[in-house]
Amino acid sequence: MASNIPNDNVTLPANWRGLAPILVAAGCVCVLLSLGLCYFASGTGEEAVGIRVFSLSYLSSFMFCLSFCLGSLFFVMVQHLVRASWSASIRRIAELLAFTIPWWSLLFLPVLALVIFTNEPWIYPWNVGAGQGLPAIVESKLQFLNPLWFTIRILVYFGVWIFAARWYFSMSRKQDESGDSEITLKLQKWAGPLIMLFALALNFGAFDIMMSTDPAWFSTIYGVYLFAGSMLSFFAVMIILCYLLQRNGRLEKMVNTEHFHDMSKFQFGFIVFWGYIAFSQFLLYWYGNIPEETLWYKHRMEHGWQYIGLLLIACHFALPFLGTMSRYVRRRKALMASWAGFILFVHWIDLMFLILPQEGIPVSFMLIAGNLVCLIGMICLFAALFTLRVGDTSLVAVKDPWLPEALAYQVGP
């Protein structure tokens, strides 16, 4: 079988790895610059909102990278669960993306420190604690939303993700050497239970990390919403990475047009799924018109946020839906890579729309600029981390038993 595997260059370009120190430096500079920019973001009231804007921007940029890493972890597990073969040649990239979670999660420590060591409400208003003038509805949740329990839950969520990501990566690496198909059987066997744990962690993690930035508000679909965005951004990242690697002479035969076509189909599917989930949440709350539920949307329908909301309908759903529907587009790699870039951009807007519109924070030039610079910084840091994590690791699981089928694979009409 081994002779069927094309002789491809499957290592990361050396100059990418060389960029890591520059990227780290650029990332740190951008995050600091973002602090400066956000500091001048104006509020609707007298109170300065700069530090809140920066903290929330930091969280949303952190979640931007974490979301597609979680998407990649789910992708790896689900490919094993359903015994998929088409993805065998691209799965390693997803494994590597997921493998950054253990280090990436360290960037959540500042948020955790803010919760544990201070009573500042910059990210989580509930953090001020009892008797500090919180609304009664939030006050009564403090037995759940308090630093101790929050920290324990965060450790559990990240623990599940880190364990799964590390295990899948290390087992797959082991197979690179031995070619043992027993490893595939083992990965398939544990995919089911691990996906269940992953789903619980993602669902409740979304409530804790993102939804509790507005502690009075609640929505049972929120976890699914984050999941939709995570999967969508994951496929976008995959398309871009595969495209860039091929431009640099990597994976030229291992990843073919059929794989691009399939990733684009999945991306299209999740564009629709995101629209479905976002619409379901909005429709049910708009129709029910109960104040404690609509307040969250009220914050997002005033002070300029309404335009961001409309932008999401157009750019997160309508445009990419129409733009990536055709088979012609899906089989043009450069075109799909630009669409994927567009998707990632609107995914950032989506996360901003979920996290930043708080009481007293209007849209302002400084807010957008600060948030964007923060995102660029985080992407630089992530890219550095990714290249360091990849190192000499092969970008394809070269001894995966499904690889020959993946390479011979053709999509139907």
Add this chain to the structure above:
Amino acid sequence: MASIAVSEVDNTIDTPGRRTPLVTGDQTYSSVTQMICRISEEAQPTIWWITFAIAFPALLMFGALIGYLFLTGVGVWGNMSPVFWGWPIVNFVFWVGIGHAGTLISAILFLFRQNWRTSINRAAEAMTIFAVICAGTFPGIHVGRAWLAFWLAPYPSLNLWMWPQFRSPLLWDVFAVGTYASVSLLFWYMGMIPDLATFRDRSTNKWRRMVYSILSLGWTGSSRHWMRYEKAYGILAALATPLVLSVHTVVSFDFAVSQLPGWHTTIFPPYFVAGAIFSGFGMVLTLLIPVRAIYGLKHLITPRHLENMCKIILATGSMVGLAYTTEFFMAWYSQNKYEYDTFVFRAFGPYWWAYWIMFLCNVISPQLFWLKVFRQNTVLMWIVTIFVNIGMWFERFVITVTSLARDFLPSSWGYFSPTWVDILMLVGSFGLFTTLFCLFCRYLPIVAISEVKGVMSQHAHAQHRQAHGESH
């Protein structure tokens, strides 16, 4: 014709890098044709007659009860204040849910190129149509004056100058279920045309030949026919895919757009869809386990097919479990007293038995499919699917009845009890469903012959490629 499928193997064993055969037992193209066609050509087995003899009178009873309902009024049901939606709506949602597996198998599994769907898609699609017929009956007769049910259709009424209430999800439901029924029917029928032509060509009886000739629309199997058929199938699959999500999403809107505690929650759309797929596959297995035994289809509907369906039931059952957990958690987290009390009432109030039947059947019983013995032993598997069917009926009962039984004012609290008409109508709807399924087995190709053959040759080619792979 050379034998192209492999002989007896346990096709549930996974060998990474190798696809297990989906048709077992040294079948040839002609043996597959023979295996399916003889079901309708030969006399039916005794068990078919026994089933029909039970189901058909139940169907007649259903008709009689509907007549009784029309003559007397909806007071014959247990519906009361405050439980204005009783069993009829429970039955409606139950049957619509059952009707989800067919289109999922024929559309979504088709788009995912899941070849194992070919042995089961036909029966599942038929089941879908019959379930949607049962489902459509209940809201139709629930409107009170059923002879005016056509008012649901938006037409420019010159007498009334009125349109239906487009802002009501109940009307969206008319469109959603109507579209779903039409597309499913079209999909089912179109897929059947090549097989109906086979029935036509094999028929010896003049009448039989005439009927199948009309139904097969002049199919000759020419390459032009196949080309158009494949194209149409792909388009219908793409069109039907959003329908799998939309129907039960709109059904969930019936509940979720209201302000009623226990109904008004945003997880409802995806949760209802997962539940529908869960119940649909439950019913597919409930039907196909006996069918494959009675008609000797074990080489087509193999242990692998059954195991795959068990796994889908396990996955969707767990999703439903996650939704139950999220709902309960959010009822507390929202700090909405009414919401929380409704959930406590469901689990520990007078309807506690219904809630725990639902929970045990839908969340706990599918977990048995973690054990291989439950995925392989058809008797155990069948018992679990019965639990799934029961659990999903109770889920709709819990949602509908428990949320209504305690109105906001304690003076408006009530306890729903079904009448004998409620119970017999549910039985009658099973009569309708089973009768139609019996007739389907008797007269139509219950496995997609042409599609199964496509999978057989693919497997043979794959084996060929693997055997010669090194030298190329």
